[in-house]
Amino acid sequence: xxxxxxxIKATTYDAIVVGSGISGxxxxxxxxxxxxxxxxxxxxxxxxxITGYKTAxxxxxxxxxxxxxxxxxxEEKAVQARTGYxxxxxxxxxxxxxxxxxxxxxxxFDWMRGYHVGGRSLMWGRQSYRLGDLDFEAxxxxxxxxxxxxxxxxxxxxxxYVERFIGVSGSRDGLMQLPDGQFQPPMDMYCLEKHVKxxxxxxxxxxxxxxxxxxxxxxPTAQQTALGRASCQYRNLCVRGCxxxxxxxxxxxxxxxxxxxxxxxLRPHSIVTSVIYDETKNKATGVRVVxxxxxxxxxxxxxxxxxxxxxxxxxxxxxxxxxxRFPNGLGNDSGVLGHYVMDHHFxxxxxxxxxxxxxxxYYGRRANGIYVPRFRNLPGQQKRxxxxxxxYQGGASRMNWGRGNSMEGFGASFKDELTKPGPxxxxxxxxxxxLPYFENKVVIDKSKKDKWGxxxxxxxxxxxDNEKRMRKDMxxxxxxxxxxxxxxxxxxxxxxxxxxxxxxxxxxxxMGNDPKQSVLxxxxxxxxxxxxxxxxxxxxxxxxxxxPSLTYMAMTARATNYAVQELKRQSL
Amino acid sequence: xxxxDALMRVAAMMGTTLALPALADTLEASAVKRSVSGKPLLxxxxxxxxxxxxxxxxxxxxxxxxxxxxxxxxxIDIVLKDCFKQKDQQRFLDGLTxxxxxxxxxxxxxxxxLDNTQRTDIxxxxxxxxxxxxxxxxxxxxxxxxxxxxxxxxxxxLMGYFTSEVxxxxxxxxxxxxxxxxxxxxxxxxxKAWAT
Numbered sequence: 001x002x003x004x005x006x007x008i009k010a011t012t013y014d015a016i017v018v019g020s021g022i023s024g025x026x027x028x029x030x031x032x033x034x035x036x037x038x039x040x041x042x043x044x045x046x047x048x049x050i051t052g053y054k055t056a057x058x059x060x061x062x063x064x065x066x067x068x069x070x071x072x073x074x075e076e077k078a079v080q081a082r083t084g085y086x087x088x089x090x091x092x093x094x095x096x097x098x099x100x101x102x103x104x105x106x107x108x109f110d111w112m113r114g115y116h117v118g119g120r121s122l123m124w125g126r127q128s129y130r131l132g133d134l135d136f137e138a139x140x141x142x143x144x145x146x147x148x149x150x151x152x153x154x155x156x157x158x159x160x161y162v163e164r165f166i167g168v169s170g171s172r173d174g175l176m177q178l179p180d181g182q183f184q185p186p187m188d189m190y191c192l193e194k195h196v197k198x199x200x201x202x203x204x205x206x207x208x209x210x211x212x213x214x215x216x217x218x219x220p221t222a223q224q225t226a227l228g229r230a231s232c233q234y235r236n237l238c239v240r241g242c243x244x245x246x247x248x249x250x251x252x253x254x255x256x257x258x259x260x261x262x263x264x265x266l267r268p269h270s271i272v273t274s275v276i277y278d279e280t281k282n283k284a285t286g287v288r289v290v291x292x293x294x295x296x297x298x299x300x301x302x303x304x305x306x307x308x309x310x311x312x313x314x315x316x317x318x319x320x321x322x323x324x325r326f327p328n329g330l331g332n333d334s335g336v337l338g339h340y341v342m343d344h345h346f347x348x349x350x351x352x353x354x355x356x357x358x359x360x361x362y363y364g365r366r367a368n369g370i371y372v373p374r375f376r377n378l379p380g381q382q383k384r385x386x387x388x389x390x391x392y393q394g395g396a397s398r399m400n401w402g403r404g405n406s407m408e409g410f411g412a413s414f415k416d417e418l419t420k421p422g423p424x425x426x427x428x429x430x431x432x433x434x435l436p437y438f439e440n441k442v443v444i445d446k447s448k449k450d451k452w453g454x455x456x457x458x459x460x461x462x463x464x465d466n467e468k469r470m471r472k473d474m475x476x477x478x479x480x481x482x483x484x485x486x487x488x489x490x491x492x493x494x495x496x497x498x499x500x501x502x503x504x505x506x507x508x509x510x511m512g513n514d515p516k517q518s519v520l521x522x523x524x525x526x527x528x529x530x531x532x533x534x535x536x537x538x539x540x541x542x543x544x545x546x547x548p549s550l551t552y553m554a555m556t557a558r559a560t561n562y563a564v565q566e567l568k569r570q571s572l
Numbered sequence: 573x574x575x576x577d578a579l580m581r582v583a584a585m586m587g588t589t590l591a592l593p594a595l596a597d598t599l600e601a602s603a604v605k606r607s608v609s610g611k612p613l614l615x616x617x618x619x620x621x622x623x624x625x626x627x628x629x630x631x632x633x634x635x636x637x638x639x640x641x642x643x644x645x646x647x648i649d650i651v652l653k654d655c656f657k658q659k660d661q662q663r664f665l666d667g668l669t670x671x672x673x674x675x676x677x678x679x680x681x682x683x684x685x686l687d688n689t690q691r692t693d694i695x696x697x698x699x700x701x702x703x704x705x706x707x708x709x710x711x712x713x714x715x716x717x718x719x720x721x722x723x724x725x726x727x728x729x730l731m732g733y734f735t736s737e738v739x740x741x742x743x744x745x746x747x748x749x750x751x752x753x754x755x756x757x758x759x760x761x762x763x764k765a766w767a768t
Contacts, residue, residue, distance in 0.1 A: 057748075059737070059740075059746075059748065060735040060736075060740055060746075060767070060768060061735055061736050061737045061740065063599075063735075064599060064600055064602060064603035064647075064650055064654075065599070065650065065651050065654060065655055066647060066651065066731055066732065066735045067735070068651060068654075068655040069599075069655065070598055070599065070602075070654040070655055071654065071655060071656070071657065072598055072654075073598060073599075074655075089599060187753060187755075188753055188754060188755035188756070189755050189756070190755040190756060191755065191756035193755070194755075194756065232753075233749050233750065233751050234750040234751065234752060234753040235748070235749055235750065236768075358759075359758060359759050360756055360757065360758065360759060361757060361758070361759040361763065362753075362754060362755050362756065362757060363750060363752065363753065363754040363757060364750035364751070364752055364753035364754065365750060365753070365766075365768065366753045366755065398765070400734075400765060400766075401730060401734040401744070401765065402730070404726075404730050405723075405726065405727050405730060408699070408703075409699075410629060410630040410631075410695060410699070410726065411629065411630070411632060411692065412632050412634050414630070414631075415630075415631045415632065415634060415638075415743070416634065418730070418734070418743075418765075419636070419743045419744060419764050419765060420764070420765055421759065421763075421765045421766075422765070
């Protein structure tokens with residue numbers, strides 16, 4: 001990648017994109033391809049595609065701590081480690097230092113962040129599902145939160161567009177609650193998953209088990225090959241960055257596409273602190289930046305600004321952009337900015353063992369699981385004692401040598417046993433929708449400062465009774481399905497869920513048709529400051545129960561298309 | 573040549589007086605230091621040799637090399653030093669002392685001087701003690717529970733061995749880049765488990 005040093009000196013662009021993750025990468029690609037000169041600002045360091053993934057080709061024995069992290073790193077990344085899986089010897093460098101990047105928690109909030117070019121597109125779970133009208137109509141039908149300003153027909157062509165570009169492998173299932181997309185060939189299921197699917201679908205009319213729809217290439221298109229991307233190699237080391245470019249990330253796909261236009265300038269180490277609002281022009285003129293390394297304060301100007309810094313960070317930037325016109329934050333006439341924090345609640349489900357298929361095994365490491373689309377509170381069904389629903393992610397495997405830790409014994413026969421595949425096990429983990437609550441909020445707290453002297457975010461959000469009631473079904477239904485398929489020792493696990501931990505935090509600058517109740521209009525445009533757009537998860541009006549990134553991409557592409565039309569009409 | 577090898581060559585070239593942790597980053601410093609100096613970091617030389625022998629009792633050489641060949645003691649030394657809290661390190665070191673005490677009581681020799689049958693006997697005793705400790709801990713608050721020495725040693729041995737090159741490629745079957753996925757195929761007679 002070329003960092004265009006000469007053009008960094010110039011400070012005026014057609015568009016500024018704040019953030020280089022899933023949404024920012026899409027904004028940069030679309031805007032440059034439509035002819036705009038774009039500056040993409042990233043607060044962290046640059047990570048080059050392939051050569052920057054420093055553990056991608058490391059064998060297990062080349063890690064001195066075999067995956068564990070030294071206590072020094074564990075202390076620096078104590079919040080980032082709350083997931084239990086993000087801070088490993090292979091991946092810790094992709095997660096922020098919590099001591100440099102603190103925040104405050106009135107209630108526990110697990111904020112997982114990756115401050116580098118590509119953002120969390122390098123470490124994301126890659127599960128890619130569409131929202132449908134079941135989701136878009138839920139708020140208005142139930143009188144919860146505000147109505148979505150769009151319906152499925154508005155976003156459906158944009159889902160098509162982004163799926164074709166990023167590459168989503170999956171199976172078409174014809175379900176109203178989980179619309180089909182433009183899929184590359186699906187990944188295979190394990191023997192046990194095929195068995196459980198058959199038994200569950202025989203017994204329960206509305207429960208479907210399908211393969212995860214995942215942003216991995218299984219049959220590259222010419223467009224993907226031209227960007228240097230190849231098919232998934234089934235190593236399942238995605239969190240380290242993919243040297244084959246097999247899964248979608250900024251580095252593998254949107255960044256090279258944007259760079260090809262010759263119109264993108266990428267500036268790492270650029271912490272955007274606020275949007276500059278011009279009261280005479282009634283619009284934004286640029287952004288203020290603190291250089292991460294030199295701490296120099298800089299200004300960059302543009303005709304249009306896309307905030308794609310991640311839900312909480314874009315919300316922070318808006319709240320921190322105060323002026324006489326906007327004393328409570330840019331575009332915050334409604335007072336909803338920072339409210340309605342949502343995330344998915346999870347870490348509840350069931351697992352069990354299966355005594356059959358002892359003579360069956362598998363080849364390769366599938367970087368994907370199975371998916372059980374929502375089957376509760378669908379139209380025409382009897383209502384549960386909670387609103388909305390949940391889906392399951394899960395999968396089967398044969399236990400590995402790790403089972404030796406809970407076996408008695410040692411010596412030759414013990415060792416021999418551990419060199420063989422263990423028993424089949426399978427788990428189902430629910431991901432549930434969280435309702436939008438006004439009182440779940442985030443504010444800027446000036447009493448605490450980060451490494452750069454900037455005030456920090458303060459979180460006050462929790463899951464409430466609707467989510468708690470849903471969790472009973474999430475555990476019981478999973479156990480019921482596994483037992484139906486003949487699994488033994490089925491246990492329900494609910495290990496607790498806190499907002500943020502799903503790494504789907506969203507909703508704090510929601511869109512809507514009514515400027516009195518929303519920050520953004522239906523094109524992700526700030527109602528009261530037309531040349532500022534926000535297309536990361538902050539725009540979400542309800543959470544659905546599916547992984548949200550695909551929706552951020554589709555909405556970003558749609559918003560850029562609108563913004564460029566408006567620019568041409570000189571309406572921004 | 574990977575990054576660690578490169579660092580070690582530089583370190584060797586410049587002599588071991590160089591401040592190695594400053595040269596290597598946090599993740600690699602200890603491994604480089606042990607490799608260049610040839611000395612254990614947390615363990616004494618005797619403790620290091622003893623851990624190697626105890627690990628070999630847990631995962632002995634059979635048709636494939638055992639824990640000693642995989643240098644599991646080196647990994648345990650580095651992981652204990654870097655990734656464990658001081659009180660857990662101490663419990664491990666105390667466990668080694670205790671092992672020699674019960675070896676002396678039973679056979680009037682330290683563990684490393686015992687024959688294979690005697691070693692197995694001592695390890696069986698340690699296993700039984702650990703089971704008792706775990707049982708007793710069921711009724712105490714979670715923050716007062718700990719992993720008994722025998723289980724610490726066993727977990728670290730399994731981790732060190734099955735993630736080693738010897739363990740992953742000889743005792744198990746390691747394929748770095750599978751290239752395709754087949755979710756349901758026949759298990760061949762004698763087929764080893766995948767390493768990862």
